Every structure is written in structure tokens, then in C-alpha cells.
Amino acid sequence: MKHNATTFYTRKILAESLKKLIRRKSFSNITVREITEDCGLNRNTFYYHFEDINDLLKWTLEQEAIDVVKHFDLMSDYEEAVRFVMNYIEENEKLLNNICNSLGQGELKRFFFNDLYGITSSVIDKTIQQMELSIPSDYRDFLSRFYTEAFAGLLMDGITNPTLRNNDKNILYISLVIRSSLPPLLSDYAAQQKAEKEE
Numbered sequence: 001m002k003h004n005a006t007t008f009y010t011r012k013i014l015a016e017s018l019k020k021l022i023r024r025k026s027f028s029n030i031t032v033r034e035i036t037e038d039c040g041l042n043r044n045t046f047y048y049h050f051e052d053i054n055d056l057l058k059w060t061l062e063q064e065a066i067d068v069v070k071h072f073d074l075m076s077d078y079e080e081a082v083r084f085v086m087n088y089i090e091e092n093e094k095l096l097n098n099i100c101n102s103l104g105q106g107e108l109k110r111f112f113f114n115d116l117y118g119i120t121s122s123v124i125d126k127t128i129q130q131m132e133l134s135i136p137s138d139y140r141d142f143l144s145r146f147y148t149e150a151f152a153g154l155l156m157d158g159i160t161n162p163t164l165r166n167n168d169k170n171i172l173y174i175s176l177v178i179r180s181s182l183p184p185l186l187s188d189y190a191a192q193q194k195a196e197k198e199e
Helices: 001-021 032-039 042-049 053-069 075-093 093-103 105-131 137-160 168-197
Strands: none
Touching: 001 032, 001 053, 001 093, 032 042, 032 053, 032 168, 042 168, 053 105, 075 093, 075 105, 075 137, 093 105, 093 137, 105 137, 105 168, 137 168
16 A cells, blocks of 8 residues: 555656646657656656656546546536536646647547546446446447547537636536436337337
């Protein structure tokens, strides 16, 4: 446990240096040497914890935003999870814009996608359980990817175009879309499968 705490602390130090540097210069121009000099660690320590700067960036984003969201009870608190992510984008606008400009929207979206997928798939699985349906994994995966793409697209719009950022309205709309579309999509699929078996 002590080793894990030390590892986490070291990673946080490296992440803070990366964030500090990103606020001053383009992400693509930052070197491992600059990061380690800023925080007083050596290159071996950096490479012990991370494969490269992209790996450090991914860990930083996950720790700061998405991993925290995983602590919500997503079926009852997913609106709070969405609000948390949107607030994070607002508070770190300059940082995320720099990353977006350096890596491109697709690359930044990729960083968010896997963890957002975890949120949407959790909501879908819990809805299936509540509705007491039997839905195959390929359809659950399709729905998870579908909703995740939409959510990630909204987040990217909020990063690149702050005028589109209206957290209260976006959360209301996301909640309405999930509540009104997900149960019918699941029940229609289940009914279709049942009808096909009876033919």
C-alpha cells in the first residue's frame, strides 16, 4: 500500500508539472526533460511511471476528471457526473484548448472516449436490470458507443466553442434524451428478438 501511495504521489507531481508547462507552451513542444526539471525528478523516474508524455497526459486527464466520475452511482447520479465533467472543461478551458490545438480534436476525444464509454455502459446495464430484460452484449455495446460518441462530441464542442457551453441546458437535454430514448430502444429490441424466435 505504501508503494502504491508513493507511485500515485510521484505521478501527481509529474502531472502538475505537465499542466504547468501546457499553460505556457504547446503540448507538442513539451519534452520529458522540461517536465522532470520542473518537478525535480529524473528521466528514469519519469519512464518508470509513464511510457511517454502522451501516457502522462492520459493519466492526468483521467485522474482529474473522468476517474472521479466513476465514483458516482450513475443510475441515480449520472446528471451530477455529466455536470462534473462539464465543470471540469469550463475550469480547464485553456489547458484543454492547448491540448486540442496540439494534438487535434480526434486525439483529445480519444482520451475521453474509454472512460465516457464506462459511464454510458453503466447507465445502460442498470436500465436493462431495472427493466428485467435480456439484451445481448453486441447490442449493449452498440448503444454504449452510440451514446458515448454523442456525449464526447458535446464535450468537444464545449472545449472548442465556449458559446455552446450552457451546462444546465445541456444536462437537461442529455437527461431527457437518455430517459426518453433508452428504455424504448431496449424494449423494442427485446420485443423484436422475441417475435423472431416465435416465427
